[in-house]
Amino acid sequence: MPRKKENQYIFAVGRRKTSVARVRLHKGKDQHVINDLPVGQYFPGEEQRKLWTKPFELTKTEGKYFITVKVVGGGKRSQLGAVIHGIARSLVKLDEESFKQTLRKAGLLTRDPRMRERRKVGTGGKARRAKQSPKR
Template identity: 45%
Template sequence: MVVAMALQASPTQASSVNAVRLGFVAGSSPPGKCRLGLARNRQRGAGSLVVRAAILEAPGVGVERVDMSDFVKEAMPGGIAAQDLLGTGRRKRAIARVCLVEGTGQYVINNRTAQEYLQGNPLWLFHVKLPLRSLGFEGKYDTIVKAHGGGLSGQAQAIRLGISRCLLKINESHRQPLRKLGFLTRDPRKVERKKAGKHKARKSPQYSKR
């Protein structure tokens, strides 16, 4: 369900609502995320308060849950450690062990489909699928991942690095195009640790002269 709402209040009657407009798109799931924007419009010395809210459908709503454990056991006899095309990717606190096996282009993360595990988020799915897609191998290999630590965003980028390292084991000539796209660079950025005597990593207590 997508709900769009606009509230407009004049400066003289700030407590009253002059206009409310609601729009519904029928036949969809309950809303998940709400984005609220507040803007003050000043024109010719008279201000008006405009509030706009949009409730968008949550990513991954309606994604069917599928247990892929049988598929993983069949595709990787002996477990993930016994495979040849194995690569490890890291991002922030996330670690992903990636295995490529010949197949039809399926993505399995922690015994679940990538669509379900990444909650249908298009950006995270884009990160995961980009290395194989850039080399034209999207329908030739199945990707099986064991990921832990961090959040889904960090895990998705860790998977991208792990897949890229697996592709190097297939053919060393893949290094140049992957390096050019930046897929072989481990992103070193992390949250800076809190310091003693400070509120956060660098935020200091308010200074008082007296």
Template identity: 45%
Template sequence: MAAKKPIAKSEVLIGTGRRKTAVARVWLKKEKGPFIVNDKPIEEYFSREAAKKTYEEPLRVVNRLGQFSGTIKLAGGGPSAQLGALVHGLTRALASYEPSFREILAKKKLLTRDSRMKERRKYGHAGKARKKKQSPKR
């Protein structure tokens, strides 16, 4: 087996982001190029215009839009949770790139992990977490 070539720390920036049950693993490179999400271009994976604004936000905040390329692996959750996880992972990778970015990104609350999760179902309730059973009238 061939020995793995060590990657210089400054070459690849790694960040892990989470939102609900979605997990995003982000590998950023300081080069102009595309973002690839689960072997698809990011524009194809997140096709809506609102999604584009959301995932570009961390790069726009630190004035580095178009200066990075990256590979992203997304797993779990739905489209919205995956987008949130992607932004969180991208932000963490950028924060590890330059210490001054950390403060800027923290002010915009992009480094904060959104801890809201689906509420568990309770027994004695009608299917959902807070839905009550219909009461008999007579």
């Protein structure tokens, strides 16, 4: 029985808040896919398209590679941030010397450490809100 040829890819993980994106970077021209949906359907809108294509534009690799992504957790905005982080990390694995400095300057390789602040006891339901005090 003939063995199937394995599709070669570069794997990287991107994170933002509670979202985790597992990114596979494949060589060739194919449709970008996120969670089994075309990327235009998963992240509709021009603003979002500009953001997720930024790593490809900075490294001048658009059209040479395509991505398949599984992303879980968080909201759409943090998932977008995780996907961008994962794409940037996979491009660095592809060619570290030329891409790392470019992507680092653009801030795409830095994991954003900001997380949701925990809710505190006695604050009236929110992290920083103080309970209302009686006037008299």
